[in-house]
Amino acid sequence: MPKETDVEISRRAFLKTAGTSLAAVALAAETARQVSAITPPAAPETKPIPLPPTSAATERTHDPAPTPLAPSKRLGVAVVGLGNLALAQVIPAFGETKYCKLTALVSGTPDKAREVAAQHGIPARSIYSYETYDTIKNNPNVDIIYIILPNSMHAEYTIRGAQAGKHILCEKPMATSSAECQQMIDACRKANRKLMIAYRIQYEPNNRYMRQLVQSQQYGPVKVIEAVNGQNQGDPDQWRQKKALAGGGSLPDVGLYCLNTTRFLTGEEPTEVIATTYSTPGDPRFTQVEETVLWQMRFPSGIQSNNTTSYGFHEDRRYRVHAATGWFGLDPAFSYHGLQPELSYATGKIEHRERPTLGDKNQFALEIDHMALCVLQNQTPYTPGEEGLQDQRIMEAIYQSAKTGKPVKLPAITTRDTFRGTPPVEES
Numbered sequence: 060m061p062k063e064t065d066v067e068i069s070r071r072a073f074l075k076t077a078g079t080s081l082a083a084v085a086l087a088a089e090t091a092r093q094v095s096a097i098t099p100p101a102a103p104e105t106k107p108i109p110l111p112p113t114s115a116a117t118e119r120t121h122d123p124a125p126t127p128l129a130p131s132k133r134l135g136v137a138v139v140g141l142g143n144l145a146l147a148q149v150i151p152a153f154g155e156t157k158y159c160k161l162t163a164l165v166s167g168t169p170d171k172a173r174e175v176a177a178q179h180g181i182p183a184r185s186i187y188s189y190e191t192y193d194t195i196k197n198n199p200n201v202d203i204i205y206i207i208l209p210n211s212m213h214a215e216y217t218i219r220g221a222q223a224g225k226h227i228l229c230e231k232p233m234a235t236s237s238a239e240c241q242q243m244i245d246a247c248r249k250a251n252r253k254l255m256i257a258y259r260i261q262y263e264p265n266n267r268y269m270r271q272l273v274q275s276q277q278y279g280p281v282k283v284i285e286a287v288n289g290q291n292q293g294d295p296d297q298w299r300q301k302k303a304l305a306g307g308g309s310l311p312d313v314g315l316y317c318l319n320t321t322r323f324l325t326g327e328e329p330t331e332v333i334a335t336t337y338s339t340p341g342d343p344r345f346t347q348v349e350e351t352v353l354w355q356m357r358f359p360s361g362i363q364s365n366n367t368t369s370y371g372f373h374e375d376r377r378y379r380v381h382a383a384t385g386w387f388g389l390d391p392a393f394s395y396h397g398l399q400p401e402l403s404y405a406t407g408k409i410e411h412r413e414r415p416t417l418g419d420k421n422q423f424a425l426e427i428d429h430m431a432l433c434v435l436q437n438q439t440p441y442t443p444g445e446e447g448l449q450d451q452r453i454m455e456a457i458y459q460s461a462k463t464g465k466p467v468k469l470p471a472i473t474t475r476d477t478f479r480g481t482p483p484v485e486e487s
């Protein structure tokens with residue numbers, strides 16, 4: 060693995076030559092806005108094989124049998140970076156994808172790559188190092204590249220991947236600065252390739268149900284959203300604790316879920332943020348990046364949000380939406396499994412408390428399949444690069460507010476879902 064300083068130097072040199080065009084970014088945002096009005100595409104081969112019901116009509120319905128494309132028709136995906144997320148979540152999720160399959164690996168550790176390739180039937184010719192990555196352009200079995208590297212490497216590997224003629228699915232946070240995000244959008248646009256940021260929550264049914272409650276005003280207008288995402292971080296030497304590799308601390312890693320999900324639930328963009336940061340003095344984990352960030356956001360409709368993220372407390376990942384005639388939320392909200400809706404409202408003398416069950420879906424399979432469908436049907440992904448850039452801009456405003464101790468205003472955006480593309484197919 061290259062030393063951190065080497066990575067940073069090569070990344071800077073690379074990005075310097077990649078160039079940025081603000082006009083292209085604005086055009087891409089406009090395209091994303093236009094397609095957001097388009098009806099979701101029909102999934103190919105959508106007819107599930109009919110099965111006789113086994114329960115009474117009053118029982119909860121279950122998903123129909125899945126409708127996968129034949130393996131020969133599925134798009135090929137290369138995974139770049141074989142760390143925790145790739146090996147424990149993303150690669151296993153290909154067992155549940157319907158429109159794509161794992162066809163190549165990119166890793167700096169040849170032994171590990173060979174072992175993973177053997178587990179998944181990937182031929183040796185489809186294993187790449189970071190040095191040979193660009194030759195992936197000659198591999199016709201790779202349509203999409205999924206980047207799962209430390210945050211500061213996302214921009215370089217996105218740009219090189221697009222230049223190799225592949226569509227890009229990139230992990231969150233999109234990059235470590237809004238300038239890098241713009242370069243990534245530009246590069247994909249120039250190469251006429253799609254760019255999606257892996258915001259799995261926006262494809263997940265429990266969170267989509269919460270968005271429906273917000274948008275339909277089922278419990279009246281929303282007033283306040285409270286969101287928390289934090290965890291107690293370990294090894295001080297890991298890349299997440301290094302500013303050059305992570306870009307920041309708890310905010311871009313886990314606090315981003317509070318930010319992105321609040322924007323997703325409301326469909327609105329904040330016009331103002333106010334924030335504070337705190338790191339326990341002497342804690343070796345927080346010499347370069349922050350431990351805790353508390354911030355508030357104001358939205359054009361009058362909704363306000365209160366957000367907490369930390370690397371210093373026991374895992375907690377939840378939100379609650381306070382509306383005029385009820386509250387609702389998820390606890391947990393941002394975990395991979397076991398998301399639990401909660402809601403409360405009153406009828407006459409009765410105060411209702413409900414914990415409805417929607418059940419689990421593989422969030423990574425949903426997200427990767429959305430990307431594959433967008434490529435197959437030439438649609439803009441629901442969470443394109445513009446969505447990641449907007450989060451990055453807001454995070455920069457949050458840090459600025461914490462630094463100056465003053466609220467930071469953001470450009471007023473009054474349209475809804477301004478940065479989102481084609482909505483995902485709603486599955487029963």
Ligand code: NAD
Binds near residue numbers: 140
């Ligand atoms: P990880 O540390 O487990 O894996 C990172 C991989 O990058 C490793 O295989 C490592 O060898 C490789 N790497 C290459 N160059 C490196 C360098 N210079 N320093 C350190 N590692 C280097 O991290 P992870 O948890 O898999 O996270 C990877 C990305 O995925 C991050 O951007 C993270 O934010 C994102 N992520 C997203 C989710 C989600 O739910 N969507 C969850 C976890 C992580």
